[in-house]
Amino acid sequence: MFDGLTNRLGQVFDRLKRRGALTEADVTAALREVRVALLEADVALPVVKTFIDGVREKAVGQEVLRSVTPGQMVVKLVHDHLVEILGGDAQLATGVTPPAVFLMVGLQGSGKTTTTAKLARRIARRERKKVLVASLDVYRPAAMEQLHQLAKQAEVSATPIVAGEKPLAIAARALEQARLEGFDVLLLDTAGRLTIDDELMAEVAAVRDLAKPHETLLVADAMTGQDAVTTAKNFNEKVGLTGIVLTRVDGDARGGAALSMRQVTGKPIKILGVGEKLDQIEEFDASRVAGRILGMGDVVGLVERAAEVIDKEEAEKLAAKMQKGGFDLDDMANQLRQVRKMGGLGGIMGMLPGVAKIKDQLAGAKVDENMIKRQEAIIMSMTPRERKDAKLLNASRKRRIAAGSGTTVPDINRLIKQYMEMSRVMKQMGKLGQKGIMRQGLGSLFRR
Amino acid sequence: MTGWFQRLKTGLGKTAIRLTQGIAALVTKRKLDQPMLDELEETLIQADLGVATSGKLIERLKRERFDKEVSSEEVREAFAAAAAEILAPVASKLAPDPRRKPHVVLVVGVNGSGKTTTIGKLAHRWKADGLKVMLAAGDTFRAAAVEQLQAWGQRAGVPVVAGAAGADSAGLAFEALERAKREGVDVLAIDTAGRLHNKAHLMEELAKLVRVIRKLDPSAPHDAILVLDATVGQNAHNQVEVFSKALPLTGLVVTKLDGTAKGGVLVALADAFRIPVVAIGVGESADDLRPFEAMAFARSLMGLD
Incomplete structure (x- = not known):
């Protein structure tokens, strides 16, 4: 989502980088561009002003003029300032005396119900807690049904639906259930509401007074425009927030709302929703997101995602094989599968530094998923013996595999070449051992 | 005793508000200068019109009214008219056949x-x-x-x-x-x-x-x-x-x-x-x-x- 801003700032700073020295006029010009970039990224105007003033204060004068590469200096200043604004404690209050009560609030369609299920799943899996969810949305048709279905998918418990019950009564019942049945965490999903709807705001305040939540999270869409400020401010004043969840971060919105809401409420952004599936939720990390805004990549996100997706046992088995240099085509198929689980090449590329542009091209060319799938199909069309020993693959076998996988012989040759390359690297890694890799850096793996 | 007084006050309320606004408009009437334009541009941006379209509306206003005496209300009216002009051609309705x-x-x-x-x-x-x-x-x-x-x-x-x-x-x-x-x-x-x-x-x-x-x-x-x-x-x-x-x-x-x-x-x-x-x-x-x-x-x- 932050790619737009990244590109925009990239253009600004490209211009700066091409010049030797930076005059004060340049700073002003650059900041004007930054201002436009931020406004186009939907950062609210008052927030933009504060931000620009903050950067200018630091930028104008010696700090920048004296630096060797002025462009980089400004990038750093903008980055640091972004981190400063975005930063905050993203820890969720799950560690209190059970049950920890979370209240999810927000406008209609911001993603509360999905987020509730995602959060429940995450807390249940990562922290090994017993989680209960309850929907207080008695207004939108089938909203309670939705949370129930999602809870089932997330493998957490849900408070049974009682038709005609009022939100406050449901909350009381859910609390009771959480206490009696020994749940660690209770997530209360609420109906979407507009902040000017006094009646509904009073209702959610009443739920808050009853449930005394440890976390009150505002769920907000990353695509929100200038109005983000009003929404966040009103929810904070009328209900009292402890944090913000930003959803649809996997869209291409520039995500200025994140900056705005953080600044206006003073409450930290704690969680990002990054996809439609229940495991597509990430912890918020200011320096990471600020880095992404400025095109510095999201390596931490990549590592985090990898750690979750890659099966530990599989990884250990592979490591053992690598030691012996026995990396075969089955292992390669496994790796391809893991790449796909991590969101495909596009997903991985998006998190690597400085590839925002390549990612766009990739998305345009649509090479990502299909290529990996096809390679997987090729390997699956081989006999187990062929997968163990690629040397067996002669012309007639290749023709058979091509027919079986719906590809061509050149496709298969390409795959074999790639496999050889990979197994060579694996052997090297095996020889180097853990220490060796650390010493030489990951770069050694890609050296030819 | 408060009865009739209250009624009178309420009755006058609307007029009073309009009056105050009218006077305020008169008092704040001033030449359309750059600071005023900037302030107006911000109003537009805060309404999500975006930088480009806001700039366009501002340019137009500048061409027509710069350095002339205007009140903020007049300008808002002018903007509303300009926005309506952009929007009018797209106003439509669903008419299933x-x-x-x-x-x-x-x-x-x-x-x-x-x-x-x-x-x-x-x-x-x-x-x-x-x-x-x-x-x-x-x-x-x-x-x-x-x-x-x-x-x-x-x-x-x-x-x-x-x-x-x-x-x-x-x-x-x-x-x-x-x-x-x-x-x-x-x-x-x-x-x-x-x-x-x-x-x-x-x-x-x-x-x-x-x-x-x-x-x-x-x-x-x-x-x-x-x-x-x-x-x-x-x-x-x-x-x-x-x-x-x-x-x-x-x-x-x-x-x-x-x-x-x-x-x-x-x-x-x-x-x-x-x-x-x-x-x-x-x-x-x-x-x-x-x-x-x-x-x-x-x-x-x-x-x-």
Whole structure:
């Protein structure tokens, strides 16, 4: 989502980088561009002003003029300032005396119900807690049904639906259930509401007074425009927030709302929703997101995602094989599968530094998923013996595999070449051992 | 004793407010200078008009009125008029043609923009207009989306064609169209799963849905409506652009205008794409889907009325 801003700032700073020295006029010009970039990224105007003033204060004068590469200096200043604004404690209050009560609030369609299920799943899996969810949305048709279905998918418990019950009564019942049945965490999903709807705001305040939540999270869409400020401010004043969840971060919105809401409420952004599936939720990390805004990549996100997706046992088995240099085509198929689980090449590329542009091209060319799938199909069309020993693959076998996988012989040759390359690297890694890799850096793996 | 005094005060209230405002306007009347222009530009940007369109409106005002005596109200009026001018050509409405048997309306949008609710409201209105309506629950992805549409169908007394969760939405749309033809339905509205426009495979899925229903009716869909949330910011541009590449958009519906968001991005969209706005959503009940009126919208955007 932050790619737009990244590109925009990239253009600004490209211009700066091409010049030797930076005059004060340049700073002003650059900041004007930054201002436009931020406004186009939907950062609210008052927030933009504060931000620009903050950067200018630091930028104008010696700090920048004296630096060797002025462009980089400004990038750093903008980055640091972004981190400063975005930063905050993203820890969720799950560690209190059970049950920890979370209240999810927000406008209609911001993603509360999905987020509730995602959060429940995450807390249940990562922290090994017993989680209960309850929907207080008695207004939108089938909203309670939705949370129930999602809870089932997330493998957490849900408070049974009682038709005609009022939100406050449901909350009381859910609390009771959480206490009696020994749940660690209770997530209360609420109906979407507009902040000017006094009646509904009073209702959610009443739920808050009853449930005394440890976390009150505002769920907000990353695509929100200038109005983000009003929404966040009103929810904070009328209900009292402890944090913000930003959803649809996997869209291409520039995500200025994140900056705005953080600044206006003073409450930290704690969680990002990054996809439609229940495991597509990430912890918020200011320096990471600020880095992404400025095109510095999201390596931490990549590592985090990898750690979750890659099966530990599989990884250990592979490591053992690598030691012996026995990396075969089955292992390669496994790796391809893991790449796909991590969101495909596009997903991985998006998190690597400085590839925002390549990612766009990739998305345009649509090479990502299909290529990996096809390679997987090729390997699956081989006999187990062929997968163990690629040397067996002669012309007639290749023709058979091509027919079986719906590809061509050149496709298969390409795959074999790639496999050889990979197994060579694996052997090297095996020889180097853990220490060796650390010493030489990951770069050694890609050296030819 | 306080009775009559109170009444008098209330009675005068409105006049008084108008008077104060009038005087304030007189007092603040000053030459249109750069600081004033800057302040005005900010008003526009804060209403989500975007940097480009705001700049355009400001340039125009500068050309016409710079250095002349104006009040802030006058300028707002001028802006409202300019915005209305941009919006007027796109103000339109949904007019299903029952002779098509059925007139197919495809409803698309990003997640949570209000597609299902909009369809529910539309069904209600069409039904009241005496049309024979059918709905297709094409959102087979989101949990309980089908149930949500069914609840709306029940309220409006309109049949809903639904498939199993996770079923192919193009197949379901095909089936619904087949059935609508057979039963002589006037309007068929097809709901779709919310999708982010930057997911190529999901957009391809939409294109496929269109291809599939065209096998039954080459002129379908007769309307393809993009539902936009009023709180959306500049990303609306990307949404309109990408969605209209995947299928021939014929109109926009802007929802949730009853909140604090004013949907100013519409002006920028009208400026850039000229896609008709067919309705606005101003509340949760079935009657809260209204026709779009350019002038009224523009005035509320500028904080007039």
